[in-house]
Amino acid sequence: MLITILRRILYALPIALAVSLFCFALVHIAPGDPINAILPPDAPADVVDAVRKTYGLDKPLPVQFGIWLWKVLQGDLGKSLATGRDIWPDLSGALQNTLTLALAAAMIGFPIGIVLGSLAGAFRGTWIDRACVGTAVAGVSVPHYWLGMVMVVIFSVTLNWLPSMGASQDGSGGWSLDWEHLQHLVLPAITLSVIPMGIVTRTLRGIIGEILGQDFITTLRGKGLRRPGVVVHVIKNAAPQALSVMGLQLGYLMGGSILVETVFAWPGTGLLLNNAIFQRDIPVLQSTILVLAMFFVALNLAVDMAQSLIDPRMRRA
Amino acid sequence: MSGDLVKVRDLAVRFVSRDRTVHAVRGVDFDLAAGEVLCILGESGSGKSVTLRALMRLNPAARTLMEGTVQVAGRDVVAASEREMEEIRGSLVSMVFQEPMTALDPVFTIGQQIGETVMRHEGLSKAEARKRALELLDLVQIPSAERRLAAYPHELSGGLRQRAMIAIALSCRPKLLLADEPTTALDATVQIQILLLLRRLQQELGMGVIFVTHDLGVAGEIADRIAVMYAGRFVEEGSVREVMRKARHPYTQGLLGATVHEGMRGKRLVTIAGAPPNLETPPGGMPPDICAFAPRCERADAACEQGVPALDGAFGTHRARCIHQIAEAVTC
Amino acid sequence: MADPLLDPVPDLGGPAQPLLLVQNLSRHFGKKGSVVRAVDGVSFAVKKGETLGIVGESGCGKSTTSRLIMGLIEPSGGEVIFDGEHVGPGGMPLSVYRRQVQMVFQDSYASLNPRLTIGESIGFAPRVHGLSREATDARVRDLLAAVGLAPDQFARRYPHELSGGQRQRVNIARALALRPRLIILDEPVSALDKSVEAQVLNLLVDLKAEFDLSYLFISHDLNVVQFIADRVLVMYLGQVVEIGPVEALYREAAHPYTAALLASRPSMDPDLRRTTPPLTGDPPNPVNPPSGCRFHPRCAVVQRGCDIHVPPLADVSSGHLAACVRVGAA
Missing domain, CATH: 1.10.260 (434 Repressor (Amino-terminal Domain))
Structure with missing residues (x-):
């Protein structure tokens, strides 16, 4: 078991390295000399050279990558071009806000998706199935930002029940989950939960339907197991696949909330990215993408490990 | 025959969906005494597995219509609540399946x-x-x-x-063990081990066993009695010796002739022309009431299309569902 | 001058030359530490006009052998000689070889393209080989008739x-479409009901005579092999343990494994029931097989040294060989 875990980690390392290489390359892939992003186009040549030297841009690319990676590993993501401040403090705050939002959305979307998907799978072909699948399709099809705006119009503007902007009145965010912060969380979390809800529903419907059609379910019924006894088997068989879908969805929630964060002015990484793009703040862009991507890699690793913990057949590979 | 472990009368199983009905089992009767081994022999689609599953009510509940009488150790399987069935399954009756991997x-x-x-x-x-x-x-x-x-x-x-x-x-420690082709997926040297194991356990534990197979050799190794199933009905039933050596029904005879065994080299194998009847009808329909084997039978004549022949007991415990078989017996 | 596509490739080596000669064929899978010796040094011949049966249990390598002969997988070693000519680079080109050797698989459904009609499936290879549409149509009709399917009824289904x-008949017709000389039948009747199995076996016997074919017939069913084969080859864990004429081999099996395999057949006669199984345990995994004679851990008559020395195939009688120390000694 320990060996399996170590091997999985070993497999994840090259992926992480490739991701960081991609993030590093982002600066160089982006059109134009990176120096243009820092200096005005008409800057004198000696200034350009000096800046080049300061940022290490005169060294060969592999060396630049090495230096950059070393700094990143030490938590030094560089400075923002727009504000001139260190990136990490801002990013870490935004990250916490995004994580809060993503977890909240997952806590709403996943359980609903699991329940709807299991019902649909267990009652395939009946009206229950059609109702659950209908809900799922609606969830996946409705555009995020549109739903967000409709919710704001209804619950904030018309009913005036919930706030529509930000994570709190005073701009603080993170993990302080008091009444004030919770109120701010409700609308964006619900908006964000709709797509994963739909996807989890559809996936679970497929998984549960398939498992219930397998021979061993007949064996279990033949042993006289009551429904709860059979359900335990179904859950353990469904868990590996379900976990991998949910892990992937959580990853998308972390990275894919740009629109929702923009609609609700949620001070998360989405907003940060949005601003960085419009300000051509490449270091911020680079760092945010890197951190989010690493999250994704870590998440996949966690899912992988959970899967091999549940399914003995996956332990060898 | 009181004290029977299993009593099945006029068992019919239909699978119903919106656009069609499959008449999988169309009137099966048999008894099984405690400690007896019955082999239900048949080809794919004959209804042998459905019959076996009906004894435990394991066919998919939502689309299965089950009629007739099924009693196992005096318990009424057709009328029992799902709760009662859950008590019976795995304790009084249990089942071994074909493919242990799945x-x-x-x-x-x-x-x-x-x-x-x-x-x-x-x-x-x-x-x-x-x-x-x-x-x-x-x-x-x-x-x-x-x-x-x-x-x-x-x-x-x-x-x-x-x-x-x-x-x-x-x-x-069930009183009745149902086995659905339990050795078909196994290698030859393993198959015989499992057959011998089942036979030994059956004798030691005194269980009744109903064993479904398509393999005459397997039936020969394990059965006390054999029932041959065709198109949802038993067409012949008798002791293993009676059926193997003096098969009465043309289908059984064809099956025996078609099964390759020792000493057939160089000879032409007996075949049964055609294919089993389609037991699918539109909803509410019924397959025709004739001898189901008649369209493939060399002995068939107009009389075979006048209703379904009875599973006749002219030979005591050896019965066959064929009018010509009976005529022969009377004349000889 | 005959159309090369309408007629079979002519005999080159003469009647004494085996149609197919397999020499020291091997296929190992995996890396060091856990090598699967699926096929390990297998040699045999299929004579012209004969049916060679290959029997053995799962993991014995019989299916891998058939795929090696067809060239569907690359061998780790050994060679295939067809009618006296080495197959592969420097010898008979694969394209010429493949026309003369065809295969029929167990799963009749998976081996037919579901989007093609029966007629299109059978006519596909002749068309690809440049036979005209009219000639192809005629051949498809002939073949369907030969396998007992009315052409008017079935060609368009x-x-x-x-x-x-019926599908297995179509597969056989398709295998015949290029007028091959050897057909490899890999468990061709295993998925069929008994009454249908008999029909297909009769058909195979007829076609062999009609089209002047040789068969390599792979099956786990010893009764079927006894019915159809002239000679039988028994495999165990990737190796040949016995080969010989069907009567001799079934009458007095020389290898203890063959004997056990034969004794494992269930008997239709209830008075001949067995009481003890001929072998215990399952066929072992071909990963890291036992040393010496691979059968020795399960053998009832194992001797000292069986775990060390690999017994060679030795003559039992004329044309009947077995790989067991007791054969050499007696």
Whole structure:
């Protein structure tokens, strides 16, 4: 078991390295000399050279990558071009806000998706199935930002029940989950939960339907197991696949909330990215993408490990 | 025949969906005494597995229509509530399936899968269940039982998996064991081991066994009585010797002739022309009331299309569903 | 001058030359530490006009052998000689070889393209080889008739509209489409009901005579092999343990494994029931097989040294060989 875990980690390392290489390359892939992003186009040549030297841009690319990676590993993501401040403090705050939002959305979307998907799978072909699948399709099809705006119009503007902007009145965010912060969380979390809800529903419907059609379910019924006894088997068989879908969805929630964060002015990484793009703040862009991507890699690793913990057949590979 | 373990009368099973009805079993009658082994012999689509599953009411509940009388040790299987069936399954009656790889849950250990049955029916504790599971693995001759308890199905060979499946089925000492082609998926040298194991356990435990197979050799090894099934009905029933040596029904005779065995080299194999009838009808429809084998039968004449022949007992316990067979018997 | 596509490739080596000669064929899978010796040094011949049966249990390498002969997988070693000519680079080109050797698989459904009609499936290879449309149509009709399917009824149908037995007939017709000389039949009747199995076996016997074929017939069913084969080869864990004429081999098996395999057949006669199984345990895994004679851990008559020395195939009688120390000694 320990060996399996170590091997999985070993497999994840090259992926992480490739991701960081991609993030590093982002600066160089982006059109134009990176120096243009820092200096005005008409800057004198000696200034350009000096800046080049300061940022290490005169060294060969592999060396630049090495230096950059070393700094990143030490938590030094560089400075923002727009504000001139260190990136990490801002990013870490935004990250916490995004994580809060993503977890909240997952806590709403996943359980609903699991329940709807299991019902649909267990009652395939009946009206229950059609109702659950209908809900799922609606969830996946409705555009995020549109739903967000409709919710704001209804619950904030018309009913005036919930706030529509930000994570709190005073701009603080993170993990302080008091009444004030919770109120701010409700609308964006619900908006964000709709797509994963739909996807989890559809996936679970497929998984549960398939498992219930397998021979061993007949064996279990033949042993006289009551429904709860059979359900335990179904859950353990469904868990590996379900976990991998949910892990992937959580990853998308972390990275894919740009629109929702923009609609609700949620001070998360989405907003940060949005601003960085419009300000051509490449270091911020680079760092945010890197951190989010690493999250994704870590998440996949966690899912992988959970899967091999549940399914003995996956332990060898 | 009182004291029978199984009594089946006029059993009919239909699978109903919106656009069609499949008449899988169309009137099956038989009795099984305690400690007796009945083989239901038939080709694919004959209704043999459906009949077997009907004895435990394991056919998919939502689209199955079941009629007739099915009694197992005096319990009415057709009328029983789902709750009662759950009590009966695995304790009074249990089943061994064809493909042990798919019939066992891949993510639970063998020990867990045996244990949950005894914990469910006999209320044993985890430790007691483990002890029972060990005894059962010894009973089915699985070597290094202790280690195998913690094994997952994919870690065992095909033969060991089927032994584990048998251990699960026997865990609550059923009076009736149903076996659905339990040796078909196994290698030749393993198949005979499993057959011998089942026969020995049946004798030691005094179980009644209903064994479904398409293989005449398997039936010859294990059966006391054989019932030949065709198009949803028994067409011949008798002791294993009677059916194997003096088959009465043209279908049984054809099947025996078509089965390749010793000494047939260089000869032409007997074949049965055509294919079994389609038992699918539009909803509410019924397949025609004629001898189902008549369209393929060399002996068939107009009389064969006048209703379904009775499973006739002119030869005592050896009965066949064929009017010409009866005529022959009367004349000779 | 005959059209090369309408007629079979002519005999080159003469009647004494075996049609197919397999020499020291091996196929190992995996890396060091856990090598699967699926096929390990297998040699045999298929004579012209004969049916060679290959029997053995799962993991014995019989299916891998057939795929090696067909060239569907690359061998780790050994060679295939067809009618006296080495197959592969420097010898008979694979394209010429493949025309003369065809294969029929167990799963009649999976081996037919569901989107092609039966006629299109059978006519596909001749068309690809440049036979005219008219000639192809005529050949398809002939072949369907030869396998007992009325051409007018079946040529336009799709595989899912056919029964298992009918589909297997179509597969046989397709295998015949290029007028091959050798057909490899890999468990061709194992998925069929008994009454249908008999029909297909009769058909195979007829076609062999009609088209002047040789068969390599792979099966786990010893009764079927006894019915159809002239000679039988028994495999165990990737190796040949016995080969010989069907009567001799079934009458007095020389290898203990063959004997056990034969004794494992269930008997239709209830008075001949067995009481003890001929072998215990399952066929072992071909990963890291036992040393010496691979059968020695399960052998009832194992001797000292069986775990060390690999017994060679030795003569039992004329044309009957077995790989067991007891054969050499006696």
